[in-house]
Amino acid sequence: VQALILAGGSGTRFWPLSRRTNPKQLLALEGDRSLLQQTFDRLQPLVAPEAVWVCTTETLAEAVREQLPEVPPEQVLVEPVGRNTAPAIAWSVRTMPEAARQGVVAVLPADHRFGDPAGFRRVLAEAAEVALAEARILTLGVQPHRPETGYGYLELGEALPAWSGVRRVVRFREKPDLATAERFVESGNFLWNGGIFVFRGTVLLDRVERCMPELAAGVEAIAAAPERTAELYPALPADSIDFGVMEKLDDIATLPLDCGWSDLGSWEALAEILPTDAGGNTEHGDVLTVDCRDTLLWAEEGTVAAIGVEGLVVVRTGDAVLVMPKERAQDVKAIVERLKAEGRGERL
Amino acid sequence: VQALILAGGSGTRFWPLSRRTNPKQLLALEGDRSLLQQTFDRLQPLVAPEAVWVCTTETLAEAVREQLPEVPPEQVLVEPVGRNTAPAIAWSVRTMPEAARQGVVAVLPADHRFGDPAGFRRVLAEAAEVALAEARILTLGVQPHRPETGYGYLELGEALPAWSGVRRVVRFREKPDLATAERFVESGNFLWNGGIFVFRGTVLLDRVERCMPELAAGVEAIAAAPERTAELYPALPADSIDFGVMEKLDDIATLPLDCGWSDLGSWEALAEILPTDAGGNTEHGDVLTVDCRDTLLWAEEGTVAAIGVEGLVVVRTGDAVLVMPKERAQDVKAIVERLKAEGRGERL
Numbered sequence: 001v002q003a004l005i006l007a008g009g010s011g012t013r014f015w016p017l018s019r020r021t022n023p024k025q026l027l028a029l030e031g032d033r034s035l036l037q038q039t040f041d042r043l044q045p046l047v048a049p050e051a052v053w054v055c056t057t058e059t060l061a062e063a064v065r066e067q068l069p070e071v072p073p074e075q076v077l078v079e080p081v082g083r084n085t086a087p088a089i090a091w092s093v094r095t096m097p098e099a100a101r102q103g104v105v106a107v108l109p110a111d112h113r114f115g116d117p118a119g120f121r122r123v124l125a126e127a128a129e130v131a132l133a134e135a136r137i138l139t140l141g142v143q144p145h146r147p148e149t150g151y152g153y154l155e156l157g158e159a160l161p162a163w164s165g166v167r168r169v170v171r172f173r174e175k176p177d178l179a180t181a182e183r184f185v186e187s188g189n190f191l192w193n194g195g196i197f198v199f200r201g202t203v204l205l206d207r208v209e210r211c212m213p214e215l216a217a218g219v220e221a222i223a224a225a226p227e228r229t230a231e232l233y234p235a236l237p238a239d240s241i242d243f244g245v246m247e248k249l250d251d252i253a254t255l256p257l258d259c260g261w262s263d264l265g266s267w268e269a270l271a272e273i274l275p276t277d278a279g280g281n282t283e284h285g286d287v288l289t290v291d292c293r294d295t296l297l298w299a300e301e302g303t304v305a306a307i308g309v310e311g312l313v314v315v316r317t318g319d320a321v322l323v324m325p326k327e328r329a330q331d332v333k334a335i336v337e338r339l340k341a342e343g344r345g346e347r348l
Numbered sequence: 349v350q351a352l353i354l355a356g357g358s359g360t361r362f363w364p365l366s367r368r369t370n371p372k373q374l375l376a377l378e379g380d381r382s383l384l385q386q387t388f389d390r391l392q393p394l395v396a397p398e399a400v401w402v403c404t405t406e407t408l409a410e411a412v413r414e415q416l417p418e419v420p421p422e423q424v425l426v427e428p429v430g431r432n433t434a435p436a437i438a439w440s441v442r443t444m445p446e447a448a449r450q451g452v453v454a455v456l457p458a459d460h461r462f463g464d465p466a467g468f469r470r471v472l473a474e475a476a477e478v479a480l481a482e483a484r485i486l487t488l489g490v491q492p493h494r495p496e497t498g499y500g501y502l503e504l505g506e507a508l509p510a511w512s513g514v515r516r517v518v519r520f521r522e523k524p525d526l527a528t529a530e531r532f533v534e535s536g537n538f539l540w541n542g543g544i545f546v547f548r549g550t551v552l553l554d555r556v557e558r559c560m561p562e563l564a565a566g567v568e569a570i571a572a573a574p575e576r577t578a579e580l581y582p583a584l585p586a587d588s589i590d591f592g593v594m595e596k597l598d599d600i601a602t603l604p605l606d607c608g609w610s611d612l613g614s615w616e617a618l619a620e621i622l623p624t625d626a627g628g629n630t631e632h633g634d635v636l637t638v639d640c641r642d643t644l645l646w647a648e649e650g651t652v653a654a655i656g657v658e659g660l661v662v663v664r665t666g667d668a669v670l671v672m673p674k675e676r677a678q679d680v681k682a683i684v685e686r687l688k689a690e691g692r693g694e695r696l
Contacts, residue, residue, distance in 0.1 A: 302667040
């Protein structure tokens with residue numbers, strides 16, 4: 001089994017900790033290993049280090065190679081420009097040697113969290129077994145425990161013959177409204193789309209050719225003349241793999257994951273999974289509190305002191321501090337947009 | 349008129365901005381001049397720069413001289429150790445040349461604020477006139493506008509003959525409870541003790557001799573052998589001028605001040621006097637806010653960003669951040685005590 005870790009993201013939801021050159025996947029948010037490193041760790045021993053591939057950007061490649069010294073450096077693939085996940089996956093798979101491409105490939109986001117890595121590996125191994133036996137794309141769907149409106153959902157169909165627990169995906173459902181999400185979760189017939197896909201590389205490339213022929217042709221052109229990658233890659237159609245390929249297929253199957261998954265989509269989501277003290281506070285680094293409750297205090301550099309606050313996120317880095325109620329964590333982007341608009345690149 | 353500015357304090361109420369080597373009086377909290385510099389500025393043109401004396405500590409002397417280049421350096425008097433205000437004042441006055449000592453001296457805290465400096469000078473000039481004519485100590489009492497329990501009060505007696513508006517002080521009242529403070533303010537017969545005293549130097553020394561003979565003897569011993577200051581000063585009785593002298597006298601008089609006084613006793617007190625934007629926020633330095641109200645955001649270094657918070661104080665320095673509701677501003681000392689207890693001198 002080959003693993004392809006998608007590590008090109010440049011999200012801003014963990015500002016001021018996450019920056020353009022130090023995005024979420026490179027941050028150690030839980031323990032002392034980064035999310036990328038934990039994604040790598042989580043695969044062991046199922047996927048050998050020399051079978052791990054990472055797709056990332058020019059800006060991050062050096063940091064990725066430093067964080068993952070076990071991965072052969074040439075398997076850290078560098079997109080000339082970010083063109084969304086369909087080109088990243090198709091190009092990365094096509095770049096693998098023939099033998100690897102004909103085997104099973106698991107595509108994994110670099111910045112998600114699983115509380116139960118062993119459980120994750122069991123499901124991944126099962127999906128790999130199915131993918132090896134059947135020419136179809138598998139997804140790992142996350143068992144939903146709340147009517148989240150921020151995720152896409154997979155609607156489940158009949159069970160696959162011969163594979164207990166593997167279900168067809170009837171369709172991909174975009175982020176629903178709250179009433180719809182509640183109905184989805186109550187029905188027991190939906191999983192969250194966690195962005196994890198398992199397939200034989202050749203099957204994926206076949207499906208790309210069927211659904212996105214222009215992308216397939218572009219990827220073949222690069223394979224025929226790798227020295228022209230920088231010239232050809234930027235012209236690839238910039239679709240997500242979900243929109244460009246997965247949603248167009250009717251033979252996708254899924255296995256449910258229930259392993260303490262979180263996409264760590266915000267400071268609030270991080271606070272939910274980190275251990276708290278008796279007052280419900282989570283402290284990272286040099287933190288002093290008096291009468292605080294239910295507060296995430298993060299001192300990346302220097303000291304964070306707080307008195308009598310409740311339900312806040314307080315983050316201090318070497319050059320910035322952010323203070324907000326946890327429930328406003330989605331609005332970090334407003335600060336980041338302001339910095340962009342003001343040309344404050346040194347804080348981004 | 350000579351002015352003696354007491355600038356030896358080492359308060360911690362403006363932590364993390366105030367530090368042992370950079371206490372409140374040296375901070376520019378309102379505008380770009382420090383409270384010490386504003387205290388000096390406020391005296392002009394009533395008191396010539398060469399008639400200004402500052403009493404401070406070894407730690408702060410260099411910074412004081414840098415901040416007040418107009419004051420003759422030898423008039424920045426350096427206490428070998430802090431021994432409270434009675435020794436500081438008695439020793440400083442005794443150190444002045446005979447001619448200065450026989451004239452009027454105004455003792456002023458270095459870290460208070462007056463919104464109306466011209467009004468302050470008018471009252472100070474009037475007090476100096478009284479002190480020149482009568483052998484008594486004058487205080488400037490602050491007209492109270494709220495039943496503050498954190499200050500001492502001056503209880504007013506009859507008017508002094510021949511001086512309109514000058515009243516005897518019947519007694520000094522220590523910090524009252526709230527009910528008492530309310531009664532004081534309603535009666536119209538009390539002023540806050542703002543720690544400003546005006547007297548002829550010789551009168552002050554006479555009163556010290558009467559009330560604190562040990563201090564008077566010590567100060568005379570130092571005057572007789574100034575080279576032994578470092579040895580003799582630490583043995584002076586460490587009382588406040590209020591407790592050691594003023595409260596024991598029955599001939600003190602006072603003039604009321606109503607000039608936008610604040611002792612800037614906390615971050616909350618500072619927020620009250622600084623200008624606010626439409627949302628009631630006060631911003632200092634590089635601050636970004638989204639949906640904030642009634643919040644003081646102070647970026648001494650780096651960036652402070654806040655989303656959706658209300659009624660907070662957020663202060664960021666190069667090495668620390670403090671977050672608290674304004675009404676908890678008195679509890680900064682709890683953080684400082686914690687740092688002391690943990691031997692964290694680098695943050696103090």
